[in-house]
Amino acid sequence: MPDTIADQGRDEGAYNYAYLDEQTKRMIRRAILKAVAVPGYQVPFGGREMPLPYGWGTGGIQITASIIGRDDTLKVIDQGADDTTNAVSIRRFFAKVAGVATTTRTEEATVIQTRHRVPETPLREGQILVFQVPIPEPLRMLEPRETETRTLHALSEYGVMQVSLYESIARHGRISKAYNYPVLVNGRYIMSPSPIPKFDNPKLDRNPALQLYGAGREKRIYAVPPHTPVKSLDFDDHPFEIERWTQCCDLCGSTESFLDEMIVDDEGTRRFICSDTDYCQERQEAQRLEAQSQKGERQ
Amino acid sequence: MYVAVKGGETAIAHSLDLLADRRRGDRDIPEVTLEQIDAQLSLAVDRVMTEGSCYDRALAALAVKQARGDLFEAVFLLRAYRTTLPRFGHSRPIDTSRMVAERRISSTFKDIPGGQVLGPTFDYTHRLLDFSLMADGERPIAPTAPVDAAQELPRVGDILEREGMLEPPPPADSGAPTQDITRDPLAFPASRAVRLQNLARGDEGFLLALGYSTQRGYGNNHPFVGEVRYGSVPVAFVPEELGFAIEIAEIDVTECDMVNQFAGSHEVPPQFTRGYGLAFGHSERKAMSMALVDRALRAEELSEVVTSPAQDEEFVLAHSDSVEASGFVQHLKLPHYVDFQSELVVVRTLREEVEARRAKDASLSALGQAAE
Secondary structure (H helix, E strand, O other): OOOOOHHHOOOHHHOEOOEOOHHHHHHHHHHHHHHHHOOOOOEEOOOOOOOOOOOOOHHHHHHHHHHOOOOOEEEEEEOOEOOOHHHHHHHHHHHHHOOOEEOOOOOOOOEEEEEOOOOOOOOOOOOEEEEEOOOOOOOOOOOOOHHHHHHHHHOOOOHHHHHHHHHHHHHHOOOOOOEOOOEEEOOOEEEOOOOOEHHHHHHHOOOOOEEEEEEOOOOEEEEEOOOOOEEEOOEOOEOOOOOOOOOOOOOOOOOOOOEEEEEOOOOOOEEEEEOOHHHHHHHHHHHHHHHHHHHHHHO | OOOOOOOHHHHHHHHHHHHHHHHHOOOOOOOOOHHHHHHHOHHHHHHHHHHHOOOOHHHHHHHHHHOOOOHHHHHHHHHHHHOOOOOOOOOOOOOHHHOEEEEEEOOOOOOOOOOOEOOOOOOOOOOOOOHHHHOOOOOOOOOOOOOOOOOOOOOHHHHHHHOOOEOOOOOOOOOOOOOOOOOOOOOOOOOHHHHHHHHHHOOHHHHHHHHHHHHOOOOOOOEEEEEEEEEEEEEEEOOOOOOOOEEEEEEEEEEEEEEEOOOOOOOOOOOEEEEEEEEEOOOHHHHHHHHHHHHHHOOOOOOOOOOOHHHOHHHHHHHOOHHHHHHHHHHHHOOOHHHHHHHHHHHHHHHHHHHHHHHHHHHHHHHHHHHO
16 A cells, blocks of 8 residues: 555545535536426436435435535525434535535525425525435336336326325325325426425425425436426315314414424323424514513513 | 434534544554555455445545444445546556456366466365464465466457357447446436446345346346456556557456356357456455346346346346445434324324224114114
8 A cells, every 4th residue: 555545635625615526516507407497307417426325315415515605595404403413414514515604594594405394484586495305206106117107207197196096095085195295296297295294285386486306316306496386186076185283382382383293201291393493483582572572561 | 391303413523423432442452554454354445446436445445444344334435435536537448358367267167278277265265263363473475376467368258259159248339438327327228338337336245146046046047157357457548638548557356257048049049148247356256246137137138038136127226236225224214203293193183084983883883773
């Protein structure tokens, strides 16, 4: 062994801005443009190995790395929360390799990378929501072969999906799909919304923000441009419906948000709390300020 | 109370510190050096280079050390480094008939031009723990015959091919530049070049199991080891500004030419067909498994019926990569509370409906009994 590693000049400082080299970013941006031009269509791209494992959001990370600029403010959530370990890890990664400003506030962010949730706070024009996608092919569990599913998409041959939903109704009396609930984008392509709860599906419809979906292991990118119609599949006599809770959030009292359930003692006592930590904290803060001002008025 | 998911940042920092500490282990024991790993765990380094698709012994040794000997993790480390490297171009194809072979055997002919060379192999070791390795002390240097670097070693396959007994090597994909699977996404159907690239970096265990399955009747292709050879070959590169090839490196590779039975077709009389395997370093198990699976994947091309997993291109190529597989299996450790919560809500609703239906049925039948 002639050289030590250090002698060969291989150190962390050698990485490009936002980790990926510029050629790779350009290739990914081209794929994104194509995806935006054909909403819901899965564009194959030359996905790279990232320094985080497949399944940890490598598709989303590659998209974020390709679009993020020095003026951007990045928010990363996992399961709706900014402080889950993987969200922390990805945010740290970008703070390190791109030096961008990060935030936990949905309103402040220009780029939001997410796993399994859409923020409760409505998004606005100019924001980009980047989804981490494990299995981009909505028909995969019905047809494992890529050659087949690509043909089915090309021909809009989606009967197999309708049949699977029908079978669910026949067996359970309702569509039992809880997350990764299939949607029809712009009346053309059936798309996997990634494993977000179906609770979030209505937020995808005509959203003013740009939605980008990245699947690193499967090497696919797809997109929903702003204001694009996104319809959750259903039947006239079994319309699409979202989850409801009889409880409200224990911390902020919201009855509108997606609630996480926690078991807090050995007796199995449950607490329900907003999955979107930023939304919950904003509400608590607003309530605190309101209480203060009321107190001030009384004095 | 609400602390379960808080403090992720500190927890990660402590976890990284702990990992580094455990990697080092007992401080009274000298730290292992990259030179030691390269020299004394050389087959681990070979495997990491092969599946990491990067021929660099020092970096592979570093990866093995950093990964605490977890070779999957080491492969991943090397891959994630490799993918950041700029591409200058493609080397010329290596010519393994110019190999300075340390080992070369054929199981199809008793003697072959250039001879059979046993070389260093586990094949004829008795698997008895060698307790003398527990003690320190120098070991004698093994005598070797002088190497004739100029001697060409014709491949057994080429000899059979001249006779027409073995099909010529499948033509390289017609003039078009060979696709690079590390740059372009996998598409089906895949060319043979793409398949071989995929298999070359595929997980050894996965390919071993698939190759084994063909031997047990799941897509049997009657294999013989035409030849396995291991040694060093020069790598040549044509720099654009020079316009002629220069040798830039010498690498160790293991090559396997598998010779398989083929009944023939309307156009072609019965002859033998090929399966090919190549791995960095000394990796015979990998090269042989790869050759078996390569041949199995040629089923369609040779008008054989595709009935078994090893012959199924989409099944094999989509699942061979250990970095992808390991990541996706282990990502199940990441939080899934939201998905699980949705499922909880759905299952609870379904159960309530079942309960309600049962209660209704029970009260109806109670009513019926009362009426009787």
